[in-house]
Amino acid sequence: xxxxxxxxxxxxxxxxxxxxxxxxxxxxxxxxxxxxxxxxxxxxxxxxxxxxxxxxxxxxxxxxxxxxxxxxxxxxxxxxxxxxxxxxxxxxxxxxxxxxxxxxxxxxxxxxxxxxxxxxxxxxxxxxxxxxxxxxxxxxxxxxxxxxxxxxxxxxxxxxxxxxxxxxxxxxxxxxxxxxxxxxxxxxxxxxxxxxxxxxxxxxxxxxxx
Amino acid sequence: xxxxxxxxxxxxxxxxxxxxxxxxxxxxxxxxxxxxxxxxxxxxxxxxxxxxxxxxxxxxxxxxxxxxxxxxxxxxxxxxxxxxxxxxxxxxxxxxxxxxxxxxxxxxxxxxxxxxxxxxxxxxxxxxxxxxxxxxxxxxxxxxxxxxxxxxxxxxxxxxxxxxxxxxxxxxxxxxxxxxxxxxxxxxxxxxxxxxxxxxxxxxxxxxxx
DNA sequence: CAACAGTGGAAATCAAGATCGGCATACAGA
DNA sequence: TCTGTATGCCGATCTTGATTTCCACTGTTG
Numbered sequence: 001x002x003x004x005x006x007x008x009x010x011x012x013x014x015x016x017x018x019x020x021x022x023x024x025x026x027x028x029x030x031x032x033x034x035x036x037x038x039x040x041x042x043x044x045x046x047x048x049x050x051x052x053x054x055x056x057x058x059x060x061x062x063x064x065x066x067x068x069x070x071x072x073x074x075x076x077x078x079x080x081x082x083x084x085x086x087x088x089x090x091x092x093x094x095x096x097x098x099x100x101x102x103x104x105x106x107x108x109x110x111x112x113x114x115x116x117x118x119x120x121x122x123x124x125x126x127x128x129x130x131x132x133x134x135x136x137x138x139x140x141x142x143x144x145x146x147x148x149x150x151x152x153x154x155x156x157x158x159x160x161x162x163x164x165x166x167x168x169x170x171x172x173x174x175x176x177x178x179x180x181x182x183x184x185x186x187x188x189x190x191x192x193x194x195x196x197x198x199x200x201x202x203x204x205x206x207x208x209x210x
Numbered sequence: 211x212x213x214x215x216x217x218x219x220x221x222x223x224x225x226x227x228x229x230x231x232x233x234x235x236x237x238x239x240x241x242x243x244x245x246x247x248x249x250x251x252x253x254x255x256x257x258x259x260x261x262x263x264x265x266x267x268x269x270x271x272x273x274x275x276x277x278x279x280x281x282x283x284x285x286x287x288x289x290x291x292x293x294x295x296x297x298x299x300x301x302x303x304x305x306x307x308x309x310x311x312x313x314x315x316x317x318x319x320x321x322x323x324x325x326x327x328x329x330x331x332x333x334x335x336x337x338x339x340x341x342x343x344x345x346x347x348x349x350x351x352x353x354x355x356x357x358x359x360x361x362x363x364x365x366x367x368x369x370x371x372x373x374x375x376x377x378x379x380x381x382x383x384x385x386x387x388x389x390x391x392x393x394x395x396x397x398x399x400x401x402x403x404x405x406x407x408x409x410x411x412x413x414x415x416x417x418x419x420x
Numbered sequence: 421c422a423a424c425a426g427t428g429g430a431a432a433t434c435a436a437g438a439t440c441g442g443c444a445t446a447c448a449g450a
Numbered sequence: 451t452c453t454g455t456a457t458g459c460c461g462a463t464c465t466t467g468a469t470t471t472c473c474a475c476t477g478t479t480g
Contacts, residue, residue: 174384
């Protein structure tokens with residue numbers, strides 16, 4: 001009759017045992033919070049462990065190091081973001097509506113209350129090749145999708161269309177992040193609509209010269 | 211007649227004495243090179259000193275620390291960048307030409323062969339309040355200038371025009387940086403012209419609704 | 421020739437990531 | 451119910467890398 005329910009205090013200051021998967025998820029949540037709050041370099045493994053109510057060795061039993069922990073989170077977020085965008089793209093076959101839906105999806109991701117965008121776009125680890133490769137791949141995918149839309153409607157070369165695609169992708173990112181920092185004075189719908197109109201006016205029937 | 215040219219070796223491995231200002235400029239040049247090559251966190255004070263052919267104590271006599279050294283460089287670059295943009299804005303009174311000139315100036319700054327843009331936009335120190343405050347101030351100034359142009363030509367509210375200004379400022383930044391990484395397949399003139407046209411089509415006579 | 425400003429080598433300090441050995445807990449099988 | 455064993459967990463420590471400072475030396479200048 002000693003080992004009562006695990007909720008009882010087994011030993012003061014010791015956290016309950018968890019199955020490996022569940023513990024891993026918990027650690028990821030904690031790491032997410034700390035990275036979001038402090039950025040990559042500002043986040044200490046100590047603090048992540050403490051946030052998860054766990055000691056550091058536990059952290060290292062699940063992840064080889066800080067970088068890998070961050071990369072795991074980055075992969076998760078980029079995957080869900082990509083899914084959002086792909087769904088928006090596939091939601092219609094009308095290019096105008098596509099741009100609209102995609103822009104809206106972009107703003108939605110930025111507005112998510114887990115602040116995943118901070119981890120993705122404001123980590124101070126952009127110089128790491130693994131990180132920049134992932135971000136570059138993501139941006140390339142998004143920008144190319146826009147470039148295809150542009151190419152359909154214009155006479156531009158592939159290179160030129162791609163440049164414009166990047167430009168609009170960047171516009172979406174920067175403007176959405178700015179919008180968020182204004183404490184959402186404008187409604188999400190209003191803001192994303194404005195940017196969509198700006199983008200669509202810019203590219204639709206874009207003339208080859210002048 | 212003893213103090214010969216300082217280029218003579220006073221003592222092997224010892225650098226010639228320099229007036230304080232000149233030494234400072236030399237240190238800034240060296241720091242710039244190292245920061246650009248390695249990013250903020252990747253840059254070691256050792257390496258900066260070595261690049262300047264000087265010992266670390268000298269470095270610390272001119273700058274209290276690594277952060278201040280970086281901030282000094284950031285201030286310099288932002289000031290010269292601002293000057294570039296202001297000149298472009300004042301080069302004409304026609305708003306269309308203004309946007310054109312400004313976009314061109316943006317690409318020129320990114321293309322400068324000292325790679326100052328890396329130090330400004332790709333430093334991994336964006337979470338530092340001093341740094342983000344400076345970047346935010348710079349972006350605000352630039353975006354507000356664009357917003358004024360927009361407000362002149364449209365019926366949009368101040369908030370809405372500012373959001374669009376940010377959007378275009380972000381577009382300039384992201385597209386110029388992308389363009390640079392394509393090894394300048396497109397000529398600077400061609401690329402900046404494309405982006406300018408995209409921007410101007412987007413904002414000129416922007417309708418209040420739909 | 422004497423004070424002085426500037427310099428470099430080397431070492432103190434410090435923060436943060438990573439690890440080691442042992443203890444506690446749950447569960448399986450007798 | 452009892453006991454063995456594998457698994458999860460922790461305190462304490464090690465290690466590394468970078469910033470910062472100390473001190474003796476050297477050339478310069480009045």
